[in-house]
Amino acid sequence: MKTKTILSFVVLAALAGCQSGPIDVLYKEDSTRAERQQAYDQCFIQALKDVPQNMVTEVTGGYSVPGVIxxxxxxxxxxCGEVGGYTTPVSSYSYDTNEKLRNRVINRCLADKGFSTIERPICESRNERAAYSLLPTQPNAAQIACVAGQSFDPN
Structure with a gap:
């Protein structure tokens, strides 16, 4: 019985640790969610034109140490059989070398349109998240205690 109680406590503690901290939110007083989405999309598309993706793949590993016959x-x-030895598999990952520069271009474009980012925690209660989501426009930054999530969809 004690094991189940301890296990339950460990699971609850782990779940509590999963709550995310503050997030960056696109902000412009009196802007609607649609206006923020449109501004982000326009800046993202322009940044992709100005700073296209440059995907690079790096490969590591892939060696073998023979054993003894x-x-x-x-x-x-x-x-006869081989004894000992091992093989390290090849691993690879890809990344965009222009991502950081493109993000700076996006942020500069958004700033030119009057947007900034503010850091706010995600609202803890469902009622707080619903209240924020129902706002027709963003209030003054000082009046935003928490947010329901991103103020636009970056995907």
Whole structure:
């Protein structure tokens, strides 16, 4: 019985640790969600034109250390096998070398349109998140205690 109680406590503690901290939110007083989305999309598209993706793939690993061949003879039969040795598999990952520059271009474009970013925590209660989501426009930054999530969809 104690094991179940301890396990439950560990699971709840782990879940509590999963709550995210403050997030950056696109901000412009009196802007609607649609206006923020449109501004971001326009800046993102322009930044992709100005700073296109440059995908690079790096490959690491992929080597093998041979083992020792060991043979055993039993009468007329000889059986051989490799003992020891190992192989490290090839691993690779890809990344965009222009991503950081493109993000700076996006941020500069948004700033030119009057947007900035503010850092706010995600609202803890469902009612707080719903209240923020129902706002027709963003109030003054000082009046935003928490947010429901991103103020636009970056995907």
């Amino acid at each position: 060991d043979c055993n003879t039993d009468g007329e039969n000889t059986i």
